[in-house]
Amino acid sequence: MSTTRQLPMPTVPYQALEEDLRRRVRGEVRFDAGSRGTYSTAASNYRQVPIGVVLPSTVDDAVNAVAVCHEHDVPVLSRGGGTSLAGQCCNIAVVIDWSKYCTRLVSLDTERGTAVIEPGVALDNVNDELAAYGLMVGPKPSTHVSCTIGGMIGNNSCGSTAQAYGKMAESVRKLEILTYDGLRMWVGETSDEQYDAALAEGGRMAEIYRGLRDLRDRYLAEIRTRYPDIPRRVSGYNLDSLLPENRFNLAEALVGSESTLVTVLRAELELVETPAASTLVVLGYPxxxxxxxxxxxxxxHEPHALEGLDDRLIELEHSRGLAEKALRELPEGSGWLMVEFVGEDQDEADRKARALIDDLGRGERAPSTAFLNDPEEEENLWEARESGLGATAYPPQGPETHEGWEDAAVPPQRLGDYLRDFRELLGRYGYGAAALYGHFGQGCVHTRIPFDLMTAEGIARYRAFAEEAARLVVAYGGSLSGEHGDGQSRGELLPVMFGDAIVSAFQECKALFDPDNRMNPGKLVHPDPLDTNLRQGAGFRPWEPSTHFAYPEDDHRFSRAANRCVGVGKCRGEENGVMCPSYRATREEEHSTRGRARLLFEMLNGDVITDGWRSEAVYDALDLCLACKGCRSDCPVNVDMATYKAEFLSHHFEGRLRPMPHYSMGWLPLWARLAAIAPRWVNALAHTPGLSRLLKAAGGVDRRREIPLFAEERFSDWFARRGPNSTGELGTVLLWPDTFTNGFHPAVAKAAVEVLEAAGFAVEVPEKTVCCGLTWISTGQLDTAKRVLGRTLEVLRPQLRDGTPVVVLEPSCAAVFRSDLPELMHGDEDAHRLAGQTRTVAELLAERAPDWRPSLQGERRQAIAQPHCHHHAILGFEADRELLRESGVDVEVLDAGCCGLAGNFGFEQGHYDVSVACAEDKLMPAVREADENTLVLADGFSCRTQIEQSGSDAPLHSAEVLAAAVRGGEPVPSRPPPPSPLGKAAAVAGATTLVAAPVAFAARSLRRRFG
Incomplete structure (x- = not known):
């Protein structure tokens, strides 16, 4: 079979198509290279660059888009969350992305327990709307934060709850569908009277109904004998739903058809009651x-969910630090079953669980057990199970893994024997390290296999394995796919499972709905070979540019880093975590971590994005990246878009004039040092009407932002005047005077000195100017950042050599030392020493002074805390929460995502609306709703600034709370006083300076660069 990669079709022949779509579609129509590259792949091994992308504003808008495509005779592909694993969601077609606008819960009938829903809404979002009524959609795939209702219908999705509620087909009552040639109708169960009415309608409706009845009758025997009678048969079309005993259910028949037959416009779903209580039992086996x-x-025992996982998955989860607390709940063993029971109350759920434990304890295969009925503990363990794909995608040792045979299903009663044979098959092909887990209660097994998809030999081995694996699963009476569908990965193998007759029936069904093969062609029916259209392939040779960062986790290759994303779409979630704030604000695929990763991949691939580092398409996508590093921790495979953005910007602007914010905010440490000469004058200048507007315009700062006030005395000057004040029985620490704390909020550093000295540390502060280079890194000025960091390492050399802890109060600066520094200056041992010696106050006290804690006076205080994104992603907030708890403060850590300011991002012109949208998503409502006696904590300067500039009182740094406990006072933030207005003469002089200084600085930069 050929293994050549299919190149994208040119866009020039589609100019008329694009013009017609723009004229007749009210939504968004995109034929640019960036948009096409963003949608070139999903979560599969395959890549096909689309003709164009349409984001319909309404369902009727999508109908118009399909009509235009029909008139121009071009293929159409409906796409939901883009998380499909078998190649269904990429094609050389016009992609209709429903997920931005068509997200409405159209109607809800609580008495009947049904809802009509548009196809673009994510599962978690619709369940949030339904929660108030005690209802939910039954199936829950692991991608529930981002998978859409339409995508679930297209794939016949399942998830762990399918044990109780069945596949998506069982939840669908009716579908409103559109054929490629324009027939629009609602379909569902079909009585004889309804069938006769359809025939009486005449035209295409009669043709389809008559044709389906005839097809069913001719293939009746084969349908009844060749379809495996198992809970998880997802492969093929659901022709069995057309049988008389299944009431000729056309809606069910179309579920799982992967956009190859019709376009689904709306769905009426049967809902289920939300369980009132649940209990999880974990059973351990050898x-x-x-x-x-x-x-x-x-x-x-009729469990609500029954999942299995092996020791290899757990080993990988441990090695990647995924859900560590949850994994400690596992009982002894090397293979586990997670068994969930639900009830009308906790007692009922617990009784069911204990009955299972008692029953199994009497058997020959008595397992070790763990009993969990705390909702948080249960959720943690479910998150560990749902992290399976991320944990197995990039094992610490060994090659990357791929889909291709990751969801086969067999009768549950034969699962153990199948797994033994499947393991033997993996071993024969050299794939023995694959983890095995999945929906064991329904016989569905997930795995990712280390296929070599970049050499002809490896691809041939992949093909041979897939063919033999298909024969094995069919021998066990199973299905090639038990959840993810056929797409291109398994479409070619369907004759092994169904035989030639049923495959012919599939082809006739396809021809009946889509005679010209324009609905997602090459998938499931008349499929492209499973070893073509590969995202990698034997000809894969991406550009390997030289880079500033080392990318040690990616073989020191930027191409591997850019290809790290596996497409599960967690960055498109809106429920919790930090990533991806810009996607939550814009709902644009290119503003998700996944979309940006796709564009970087295409940039290195070079046939869609052809201008490399100079690409405006990539720049536009990265422009709204807040560099929050949330993806570094929240992404299942730890894509680090903040680092990729810094790398890109460094090359994109090499030898060119940069945007003004790169000079104003990117060089903030320098301006802060200069402002320290006359801070009152600078503050007055920056806040005088007219001058303030001029200053913001000159620096590229949004006019709606307030420029932060410089402190009247920097912390470093205060400390030099005051000197150390402790005997240091616990040793010496170096307190890092970061630009933000030192120049803007020195009271935070003074509070830290008070705490550290009270604990028994001698505090030192660098005598020379130092900087972590954060602002230069975030603006991609990496050569400058390396020079700054090099000087810093020189200044800190004595402390680095004697192991002195470096205590950093600003989380973003601590994160630079922990992550950016060792990757930017890879191989410099002092850089790695500083990474290892960097501590927060909480970490230092936990390690060096575990028995000392200050305590606030009076009753325990309540607090809400907004962790800085870098704190969340790199450092972790648990030590801080525990320290505060031990000091008398009960902290609710907000799961509010990024504050939206993110250093320079929220100040820059063009970013204000997104910045505020991020804050108003969850953070600011939580701050405003907090009780007046509740402390508001924010260790990050950006977070404190955003909260203040959103109209709330100044939040506290945790060091200020601890210092108040030391001195027995009330935690109160200390901030610079408001400035006095300038006189007219001073204002004129200041205006001249404001205009001249940035221009002179830019000119000097260009002279230095070009001579």
Missing amino acids: DVTVAADAVNDVLP
Whole structure:
């Protein structure tokens, strides 16, 4: 079979198509290279660059888009969350992305327990709307934060709750569909009277109904004998739903058809009641195959969910630090079953769980057990299970893994024997390290296999394995796909499972709905070979540019880093975590971590994005990246878009004049030092009407932002005047005078000195000017950042050599030392020493003074805390929460995402609206709703500034709270006083300076660069 990669079709022949779409579609129409590159792949091995992308504003808008495509005879692909794993969501077609606008819960009938829903809404979002009524959609895939209702219908999605509620097909009552040639109708169960009415309608409706009845009758015997009778048969079309005993259910028949037959416009779903209480039992066995054997012992207890996982998955989760607390709840064993029971109250759920434990304890295969009925503990363990794909994608040792045979299903009663044979098959092909986990209660097994998809030999081995694996699963009476669908990965193998007759029936069904093969062609029916259109392939040779960062986790290659994303779309979630704030604000695929990763991949691939580092498409996508580093921790495969953005900006602007914010805010440490000469005058200048507007315009700062006030005395000057004041029985620490704390909020550093000295440390502060280079890194001025960091390492050399802890109060600066510095100056041992010696106050006290804690006077205080994104992503906030708890403060850590200011981002012109939208998503409502006696904590300067500039009182740094406990006072933030207005003469002089200084600085920069 050919393994050549299919190149994208040119856009020039589609100019008339684009013009017609723009004229007749009210939504967004995009044929630019950036948009096409963003949608070139999903979560599969495949890549096909689309003709164009349409984001319809309404369902009727999508109908118009399909009509235009029909008139121009071009293919169409409906796409939901873009998380499909088998290649269904990429094609050389016009992609209709429903997920931005078509997200409405159209109607809800609580008495009947049904809802009509548009296809673009994410599952978690619609369940949030339904929660007030005690209802939810039954199936819950692991991608529930981002998968859409339309995508779930297209794939016949399942998830862990399918154990109780069945596949998506069982939840669909009716579908409003559109054929490629324009027939629009609602379909569902079809009585004889309804069938006769359809025939009486005549035209295409009669043709389809008559054709389907005839097809069913001709293939009746094969349908009844060749479809495996198992809970998780997802492969193929659901022709069995057309059988008389299934009431000729056309809606069910179309579920799982992967956009190859019709476009789904709306769906009427049957909802289920939200469980009132749940209990999780974890059963431990010597091996995952023994755990699979035990499924037969568990099923009679009718669990709500029954999942399996092996020791390889747990090993990988541990190695990547995923859900560490949850994994500690696992009982002894090397293979586990997670068994969930639900009830009308906690007692009922607990009784069911204990009955299972008692029953299994009497058997020959008595497992070790763990009993969890605390909702937080249960959720943690479910998150660990749902992190399976991320944990297995990039094992610490060994090659990357891929889909391709990741969701086969067999009868649950035969699962253990199947897994033994499947393991033997993996071993014969050299794929033995694959983890095995999945929905064991329904016989569905997930895995990612280290296929070599970049050499002809490896691709041939992949093909041979897939063919043999198909024969194995069919021998067990199973299905090639038990959840993810066929797409291109398994479409070619369907004859092995169904035989030639049923495959012919699939082809006839396809021809009936889509006679010209324009609906997602090459998938499921008449499929492209499974080893073509590969995202990698034997000809894969991406550009390997030289870079500033080392990318040690990616073989020191930027191309591997840019290809790290596996497409699960967690960055498109809106529920929790930090990533991706810009996507939450814009709902644009290119503003998700995944979309940006796709564009970087295309930039290195070079056939869609052809201008490399100079690409405006990539720049535009990265422009709204807040560099929050949330993806570094929240992404299942730890894509680090903040680092990629800094790398890109450094090359994009090499030898060119940069945007003004790169000079104003990117060089903030320098301006802060200059402002320290006359801070009152600078503050007055920056806040005098007219001058303030001029200053903001000159620096590229949004006019709606207030320029932060410089402190009247920097912390470093105060400390030099005051000197150390402790005997240091616990040793010496170096307190880092970061630009933000030193120049703007020195009271925070003074508070830290008070705390550290009270704990028994001698505090030192660098005698020379130092900087972590953060502002230069975030603006991509990496050569300058390296020079700044090099000087810093020289100044700190004595402390680095004697192991002195470096205490950093600003989380973003601490994160630079922990992550950016060792990757930017990889191989410099002092850089790695500083990374290892950097501590927060909480970390230092936990390590060096575990028995000392200050305590606030009176009753325990309540607080809400907004962790800085870099604190969340790199440092972790647990030590801080525990220290505050031990000091008398009960902290609710807000799960509010990024504050939206993110250093220079929220100040820059063009970013204000997104910045405020991020803050108003969850953070500011939580701050405003807090009780007046509740402390508001924010260790990050950006977070404190955003909260203040959003109209709330100044938040506290945790060091200020601890210092108040030391002195027995009330925690009160200390900020610079408001400035006095300038006189007219001073204002004129200041205006001249404001205009001249940035221009002179830019001119000097250009002279230095070009001579």
